[in-house]
Amino acid sequence: MLHLIIADSELELVPKEITNHPDVVGYAKRRKKRPEQVILDATYHYRALRRIEDGERRGRPDIVHFCLINALESILNKEGKLRVYVHTRNNKVIYIKPETRIPKNYNRFIGLIEDLFEKKAIPKGLKLLQLKEKPLSVLLEEVGADKTFIMHEDGMQLTPPKFGEVLAQYENPAVIVGGFPHGDFKSSLKGEKISIYRASLTAWAVVSEVLVNYERFALF
């Protein structure tokens, strides 16, 4: 079983400091929500983001969306060999059941995540998605991987196929991929850093490389 953790994802509700910003107020109003109920989105809140710490990287739910869309529709997941977790900036963790069908439409995905942040588990009975307060370190303990890899530009250089081969040497490896557009992890991390390419890659490109190259050894 491969444990995929999208870590330090830039997925959060609009932070208190900017709930009064006119762009945020207008956006929430158009969506018939209160400002504190909406997910921060750099596309629409970029002016407000200039006023807060790390504003140049925050508000990227699209990265989480692409990673989930790739991971959950992968052959590895269909074969029951994948678990996916989304860890976010404010130390929340989203647990996602493998059978979850994430909305393909982005605006519906945002609505779903807003619903999750309010209700902590959706849908009520099935609880396909659950949100818990948890730092990355505690999630990692809980996952109990026999080896943890961190996808990182400064890591040991391995080609993606070679990394797939290395991963498959473990029973329950965990792979951490940063869910942010640039910069470094905010959480302190323990694990082996791996770089699969000499230039930066998007989070979802890394997810596809890791899953598909692992499948080769784990499934076929």
Next chain:
Amino acid sequence: MLHLIIADSELELVPKEITNHPDVVGYAKRRKKRPEQVILDATYHYRALRRIEDGERRGRPDIVHFCLINALESILNKEGKLRVYVHTRNNKVIYIKPETRIPKNYNRFIGLIEDLFEKKAIPKGLKLLQLKEKPLSVLLEEVGADKTFIMHEDGMQLTPPKFGEVLAQYENPAVIVGGFPHGDFKSSLKGEKISIYRASLTAWAVVSEVLVNYERFALF
């Protein structure tokens, strides 16, 4: 060079038959466009879609978005070994230069495509995206692949790694992936049908499997 063709994509402007439908009129008005200027989107136009042929599969620009996001951010594309084409329902073909940065935000992507359908080439000078009237058969002639594969559930069964190996035996292979949610290709196609999994996969999952498994032989 691998030529990836997303074919019979369900990407089109709202068809004439339903430009008067109240859902379409309201949607266009909210977006400050005329109904005939907006891209058909099943999420918002599902009631109108019930009235037209193939309504249960049309209006899926999200599929094209995910395929492009995966293909253009792939290592294969960064290494200059990939060309991507989007062929659509009404025999239009979108040519995409490899250096194109597709908007990650879905709503911006839709705006971009609407702009492309109007102007036929964007941006004006660079022409990163170009839209031409062209059936799939003519595109295939133009691509001039030494072998054409069609990803199809009824095709010859090969594991994804094995298919990567087969692909790499050709100098300029073309791979056709259906850009629709279910059903079969509408265009008549010539090529070898390949199935990489015993169950159906989304178009973007197939794109990732094909590109990553080809990379292994073409790059590393």
